[in-house]
Amino acid sequence: MNVLGGGPEERVRVLVPRVATVEAVVTRAVDGAAELTLVGPPGVPVRFLHRRRATIVPVTGDDRVDGTLFAVPGDQGRVREDLLHFLRAVVPLAPRKRQQQQRREDARIELVRPVAMVPDGFRVGWLNGFTRDISAGGVLVAGAEALEAGDRLRLRFELDSEEDLLDVLARVVRADHAWGLRGLRLEGVTERERERIVKYVFERQRRALAELRARAV
Numbered sequence: 001m002n003v004l005g006g007g008p009e010e011r012v013r014v015l016v017p018r019v020a021t022v023e024a025v026v027t028r029a030v031d032g033a034a035e036l037t038l039v040g041p042p043g044v045p046v047r048f049l050h051r052r053r054a055t056i057v058p059v060t061g062d063d064r065v066d067g068t069l070f071a072v073p074g075d076q077g078r079v080r081e082d083l084l085h086f087l088r089a090v091v092p093l094a095p096r097k098r099q100q101q102q103r104r105e106d107a108r109i110e111l112v113r114p115v116a117m118v119p120d121g122f123r124v125g126w127l128n129g130f131t132r133d134i135s136a137g138g139v140l141v142a143g144a145e146a147l148e149a150g151d152r153l154r155l156r157f158e159l160d161s162e163e164d165l166l167d168v169l170a171r172v173v174r175a176d177h178a179w180g181l182r183g184l185r186l187e188g189v190t191e192r193e194r195e196r197i198v199k200y201v202f203e204r205q206r207r208a209l210a211e212l213r214a215r216a217v
Contacts (some may be wrong), residue, residue, distance in 0.1 A: 011059040012036070014084070016052050016069070020044050023059075024084070031109055032205035033212045035072075036084045046071050046081050056086060070209070087209050108135040109204045115157035117144055131157055136198050137186060139170065144182040147172050155184070159200050168193060 014022040014036065022042040028035035034056075042049065050071035057064045067088040071079035111134045117127040129143020139155070147153065151172045158165055174183030189197075 011039075012056050013059060014069070014086075015055045015057065016049060017054075019048065019052060022049075022084075028212060030208045030212050032088045032201075033208040034086045034088075035212055036086055038082050038084065041081075046084065047079050049084060050079070053089075054086070072213075085209060085212060087205055108133050108140075109201055111159075113157045113159075115139075115141055115143070115155055117141070117147075118154045119147060120152040120154075127153075132181065134197065134201070136194055136201060138173070139184045139186065141182050141184060142180055144172070145177075145180050147175070147182055149173060149175050152187070153184075159196070164196075164200075166193065166196070 010026040012024055012026060014024050016022070020043045023039040024036040025039060026034050027037045036056075038046075049069045052069050053066070054069050055064050055066050065088055067086050070085040070087065072083040072085055074080040111131050113131045115129050115131050117129060119127065127144055127146065129141050132140040132142055134140075141155070144153075149172050152169065153172070154167070154169055156165060156167045168189055169187045170184035171187055172182050173185045176182070
């Protein structure tokens with residue numbers, strides 16, 4: 001289940017460590033961000049929740065999303081007591097029991113870009129496809145049907161412009177034959193490259209939050 005993708009009016013709990021547990025409803029959602037309408041008083045003034053790290057969990061289910069809360073400006077310089085905005089984190093706040101689960105929880109944004117893929121050993125030649133989404137730990141691609149789980153490859157694609165080219169090694173960790181998609185885990189990524197991806201994802205999320213606020217006006 002995708003906590004932020006379950007549609008409008010989804011009931012959730014917002015867990016703010018050592019501060020409060022708040023019941024809310026997801027009233028708007030864009031990629032990486034959501035608007036939460038509070039159900040009842042939160043127990044503390046909403047201004048105390050501004051810029052607090054939090055975890056959202058569905059009322060029914062065991063999924064979770066980590067991120068940061070933001071108060072929504074109201075009239076006369078005050079904040080609204082009935083709304084919060086939530087920006088999803090790139091990396092979970094708390095570690096998972098299994099490292100594989102933690103990697104899947106990296107914030108993932110939609111990113112459609114042409115991608116060139118060179119399988120290890122060049123055994124199936126050069127592959128041209130498209131990225132579908134990206135996180136700090138992996139990429140989902142189309143056009144790599146010749147590859148199976150465990151195969152290694154090199155891939156090159158642009159993040160935001162022609163000058164912002166990413167050239168990294170990866171391994172296929174998931175093969176979706178029905179849709180022709182391959183889930184890739186990035187390998188041997190330098191701290192500088194990872195920081196580039198993280199900054200890009202954060203910037204896209206900030207744009208999403210700005211769009212969410214614009215829609216609320």
